Amino acid sequence: MDPTDGAVREYWQDTLDDLARYPARPEIDMLPLRSTPFATLYGARLTSLGPYRLFGYLSIPTGTGPFPAIYYPPKYQSVLEIIPQGTANLQRSRYITFSLAGRGQRNADTPFAAMFPGLLTEGIDTAASYVFRGIVADAIRGLAFLLTRRELDAARVVLVGNDVALITAALTPGATHVVATPALFYKTAELAAKTPTYPLEEINDYVRLYPTRAEAVRRTLAYYDLRGFAPRVTAATLLMAGAPGTLLDARALEPLVTAMKSPVTIHESEQSTYKDGLYAEKWMAARCGITDVQNILPEHWRD
Amino acid sequence: MSKVRKPDDFAAFWDDVERQASAIALEPEVVPDPLRTSDDVETFQVFYTSLEHIRIAAWYCRPVRRAERTPAIMLLPGYQMDPPIPKEWARKGYIALSVAPRGKLRSNRQFNPGYPNLLTHNIVDRHTYAYRGFYVDTWRGIDFLLSRPEVEPTRIGVTGSSQGGGLTITTAAMRRQVRAAAAGAPYLCGFMDAVGLTHTYPYEEINDYMRLHPESRHDVETTVAYFDGINFADRIACPIIVNIGLQDNVCPPETGYTLFERIGARDKQLYPYDGHGHDAGRYRHGAIVDRFFARHLLDRDGTA
Numbered sequence: 001m002d003p004t005d006g007a008v009r010e011y012w013q014d015t016l017d018d019l020a021r022y023p024a025r026p027e028i029d030m031l032p033l034r035s036t037p038f039a040t041l042y043g044a045r046l047t048s049l050g051p052y053r054l055f056g057y058l059s060i061p062t063g064t065g066p067f068p069a070i071y072y073p074p075k076y077q078s079v080l081e082i083i084p085q086g087t088a089n090l091q092r093s094r095y096i097t098f099s100l101a102g103r104g105q106r107n108a109d110t111p112f113a114a115m116f117p118g119l120l121t122e123g124i125d126t127a128a129s130y131v132f133r134g135i136v137a138d139a140i141r142g143l144a145f146l147l148t149r150r151e152l153d154a155a156r157v158v159l160v161g162n163d164v165a166l167i168t169a170a171l172t173p174g175a176t177h178v179v180a181t182p183a184l185f186y187k188t189a190e191l192a193a194k195t196p197t198y199p200l201e202e203i204n205d206y207v208r209l210y211p212t213r214a215e216a217v218r219r220t221l222a223y224y225d226l227r228g229f230a231p232r233v234t235a236a237t238l239l240m241a242g243a244p245g246t247l248l249d250a251r252a253l254e255p256l257v258t259a260m261k262s263p264v265t266i267h268e269s270e271q272s273t274y275k276d277g278l279y280a281e282k283w284m285a286a287r288c289g290i291t292d293v294q295n296i297l298p299e300h301w302r303d
Numbered sequence: 304m305s306k307v308r309k310p311d312d313f314a315a316f317w318d319d320v321e322r323q324a325s326a327i328a329l330e331p332e333v334v335p336d337p338l339r340t341s342d343d344v345e346t347f348q349v350f351y352t353s354l355e356h357i358r359i360a361a362w363y364c365r366p367v368r369r370a371e372r373t374p375a376i377m378l379l380p381g382y383q384m385d386p387p388i389p390k391e392w393a394r395k396g397y398i399a400l401s402v403a404p405r406g407k408l409r410s411n412r413q414f415n416p417g418y419p420n421l422l423t424h425n426i427v428d429r430h431t432y433a434y435r436g437f438y439v440d441t442w443r444g445i446d447f448l449l450s451r452p453e454v455e456p457t458r459i460g461v462t463g464s465s466q467g468g469g470l471t472i473t474t475a476a477m478r479r480q481v482r483a484a485a486a487g488a489p490y491l492c493g494f495m496d497a498v499g500l501t502h503t504y505p506y507e508e509i510n511d512y513m514r515l516h517p518e519s520r521h522d523v524e525t526t527v528a529y530f531d532g533i534n535f536a537d538r539i540a541c542p543i544i545v546n547i548g549l550q551d552n553v554c555p556p557e558t559g560y561t562l563f564e565r566i567g568a569r570d571k572q573l574y575p576y577d578g579h580g581h582d583a584g585r586y587r588h589g590a591i592v593d594r595f596f597a598r599h600l601l602d603r604d605g606t607a
Binding site: 032033034036077078079080081082083085086087088089090106107115116117196197198201204205206208209243271272273274275277298299300301 | 337338339341382383384385387388390391394408409417418419500501502503504505507510511512514515548549550551552553555556578579580581582584585586587
């Protein structure tokens with residue numbers, strides 16, 4: 001049986017309460033190798049639920065600010081990037097950027113080193129033990145840390161990522177905008193059955209090997225379904241949908257869009273990282289008051 | 304105009320590396336993975352030994368229904384991606400090996416420079432540069448396939464995109480047993496051209512390094528010349544296709560053109576995709592890759 005709305009609310013409130021028991025205790029060290037005339041890079045270590053020590057890359061533009069910020073919460077990969085591969089390094093001249101490794105990712109892989117594939121089913125038999133409870137807490141802790149930076153303009157804070165970005169924006173205030181690409185927690189049990197592709201294939205693998213646990217898996221995933229979080233998101237949101245006909249295309253995401261109370265723009269993938277990436281960069285820049293976006297695009301994307 | 308120049312002792316350097324590698328036994332281990340095995344695909348975790356005795360991990364998938372000797376594909380990973388389980392290739396009828404070269408997840412116990420960092424790890428010394436062993440790890444993937452009784456040794460292909468595209472180039476160049484190769488958005492080709500053409504990671508790691516160590520520029524340029532895929536390209540003899548995106552923000556298309564020009568194979572074709580970035584037209588190009596390998600490895604015309 002799926003958990004009630006009250007049980008889901010209680011689960012996440014307990015998570016927030018547990019997280020609050022551990023102060024972040026940030027340590028910040030400058031990284032000269034990745035610092036430039038236009039931005040300084042720092043390594044930041046923070047404590048999250050567990051307690052668990054995390055690592056993130058914080059980049060601060062040169063100048064007086066205040067600056068808009070882009071927060072990249074934990075991705076579904078082992079590698080932690082300073083900014084996403086292919087993003088012009090000059091993005092760091094206009095935005096504060098903060099990318100966080102959740103527990104298990106590189107630089108935050110002690111004592112727990114996540115496997116990819118594998119993380120999606122780690123502890124999935126019960127909601128209380130599911131690894132993503134901690135990862136969501138990590139993402140929330142990262143946003144709270146970013147918001148403490150005096151260089152930041154709190155009216156322009158963009159959260160960019162997968163489902164974890166949207167969940168974070170729902171559970172904690174601070175993000176003014178969200179760019180989310182659902183991949184993990186939208187109708188997961190239902191959609192996994194329709195695809196042999198990872199990461200959702202991890203669910204199929206797990207249920208195939210442990211068929212008696214299928215109901216428990218479904219129940220855990222119900223705590224994470226984006227439809228449950230959608231009404232709590234107040235930030236203006238850009239949803240990056242799959243291309244037409246794919247598993248997570250705009251049509252498939254309609255119930256999510258309908259459930260959201262905040263303004264939502266949906267961009268259906270054009271099967272081009274150039275076109276999709278350019279759309280997202282311009283969307284963020286327009287909302288953050290950056291008028292010379294051409295100057296901070298990759299060279300091969302400029303007009 | 305490309306800055307890529309092949310060092311005079313390029314062949315001697317790699318002959319020496321290959322000699323060192325050949326003295327190390329492969330010691331393959333093939334471990335069934337029931338969690339990742341399904342009705343149609345058997346999945347195994349593979350381990351073998353490479354240069355400096357580093358143990359390399361890989362995923363190995365084979366169709367449950369297959370011929371006694373089955374064609375094989377080796378899949379090579381992008382710079383920061385986690386090597387995928389290549390079930391989809393097994394479903395197309397191939398035995399598939401997806402290699403995690405040193406430093407990648409599951410191959411990082413003995414060597415782990417991290418990301419970012421791999422690209423500039425010991426970049427001032429070709430004898431200890433990270434990619435020296437990294438390249439050999441992928442070439443020994445072919446050696447592993449050749450050691451398997453269920454693999455048809457005359458029908459082995461190699462493919463990958465981005466770093467996987469660059470590694471496809473070097474593997475096809477260094478293992479004559481490769482019958483067909485498909486390289487997408489090839490990285491590690493035109494290093495020193497790329498760092499001037501784009502300012503995105505991962506190539507930006509080199510700009511970061513030279514900004515902090517400007518005195519090392521000459522050493523950096525000297526080292527990467529030994530590892531530049533463009534300098535391996537004239538050795539490629541097998542049929543090969545290359546796809547690039549004309550708006551590629553990671554691996555500049557200019558480097559793809561230079562690479563293609565230098566490829567030695569007579570049977571080669573370039574697919575440039577306008578309106579595409581680092582995906583290099585993957586969505587449209589996937590069917591072309593499928594037909595290419597079906598023709599060369601499965602003896603099918605690929606039109607079905």
